[in-house]
Amino acid sequence: MRAQLRLADQTHRADDDARLNEVFSALADPIRRAILRRLDGRDLLVSEIAAAFTISLQAVSKHIQVLVRAGLVNQERTGRISRCRLDAGPIFEAAVWLNRYSKYWQEQFDLLAVALEDIAPARKRKSPRAGRPAPRPGGDRRK
Amino acid sequence: MRAQLRLADQTHRADDDARLNEVFSALADPIRRAILRRLDGRDLLVSEIAAAFTISLQAVSKHIQVLVRAGLVNQERTGRISRCRLDAGPIFEAAVWLNRYSKYWQEQFDLLAVALEDIAPARKRKSPRAGRPAPRPGGDRRK
DNA sequence: GCCATAATCAACTGTATGGTTGATTATCAA
DNA sequence: TTGATAATCAACCATACAGTTGATTATGGC
Numbered sequence A, B: 001m002r003a004q005l006r007l008a009d010q011t012h013r014a015d016d017d018a019r020l021n022e023v024f025s026a027l028a029d030p031i032r033r034a035i036l037r038r039l040d041g042r043d044l045l046v047s048e049i050a051a052a053f054t055i056s057l058q059a060v061s062k063h064i065q066v067l068v069r070a071g072l073v074n075q076e077r078t079g080r081i082s083r084c085r086l087d088a089g090p091i092f093e094a095a096v097w098l099n100r101y102s103k104y105w106q107e108q109f110d111l112l113a114v115a116l117e118d119i120a121p122a123r124k125r126k127s128p129r130a131g132r133p134a135p136r137p138g139g140d141r142r143k
Numbered sequence C: 001g002c003c004a005t006a007a008t009c010a011a012c013t014g015t016a017t018g019g020t021t022g023a024t025t026a027t028c029a030a
Numbered sequence D: 001t002t003g004a005t006a007a008t009c010a011a012c013c014a015t016a017c018a019g020t021t022g023a024t025t026a027t028g029g030c
Helices: A002-006 A014-027 A030-039 A046-050 A057-069 A089-100 A103-119 B002-006 B014-027 B030-039 B046-050 B057-069 B089-100 B103-119
Strands: A073-078 A081-086 B073-078 B081-086
Touching (some): A014 A030, A030 A081, B030 B057, B030 B081, B057 B073
Antiparallel strands (some): A073 A081
C-alpha cells in the first residue's frame, strides 16, 4: 500500500504512460471488463471463462492475452490447462492516475488517506487479503 | 460524494457499460490524458491546447471531440472560440468501477469512506473546490 | 498407442482509429 | 468590405483491433 502514500507524486515517467495506455485500453472493452469481474474472487480456466460468452474460445483467449499484457491477469499454465488470476495492481495505478490529475479528487483522496493513517495505522500495512498475495502497485513489470 | 456510499451497489446497467467504453477508451490515449491534465484547474481554447502538441490542430480538435463524447470535457462556444472545461464526473464513475469489481480494493475504499465519515463529517459536505462547481458523479448525462 | 481435450497460433476480414492535408464556416478587426 | 483567425468538416491513408475459421501443439485418459 505504499503507493497510497505517494499520491501527490507528480513525476511523469514515459514508462507509466505506456502502462496506462495498455491498462486503459484493456479496460475499454466490455468483454474484458466482464472477464475481470468473473475473475474477481476466484481463478478460472480459459475455457471456463469462455463458456460465459457467445464469441469463440479463440477470441476469448485473445482478450485474456490483452489483459495479461496489461498486467491485469496472471496466467499460470500447468499441463494443458491455463489458470487465470486477477492482479489488481495495475488497476490501482490507474485509479491513482484518475485521482491525481484532478485537484478536486486528489484533495478528497489525500484526505481519505490521512484519515486512514490516523485511525487505522495497523490495518493498512499487513496481509490485506487472505489466501492471495497483495497486489503490488509497481511490481511484476516484465520486459 | 454520495456515490462513495454506494460502492457495494452491484447493479449493472447496459447504459453504464457504454459510457465506460467511451471513458476508458478516451483515457487510453496519452495525448488525451495530457489534454485532461492541461485542463485541470483552468479552461483553455482549442488552439491553446493544440499549441502544446506537435500534431496538427485538426488532430487535437478530434481528440477533444472524443473527450466531449465521453463526457470528460465540456465545450462552450462563444463566437468563433471554443472554451474547453474539464468534467471529472465520468472519471469518478470510472474510479468507482475500478474499485467496485475488486473485493480487495473495495474493502480499502469502504474503510477509507468510513474513516472519512468518522473523523471529518463536516468537511466532506461543503464546497470542496473553490471557483468551480463540484463534479457530480451521476450528473450531466446527455441524450 | 490412440483419441479427445485445452489452449494457442495463423491467416483472413471488416471496421475503428489517429494522423495528414485541403476546404469550409463563422467571427472579429481594420 | 476585406482579410486574418478559430475551429470544424471532409476525404484520404496507414495501422490496429475484434472477430471468424482452420491448423497446430501439447497433455491426459483409456
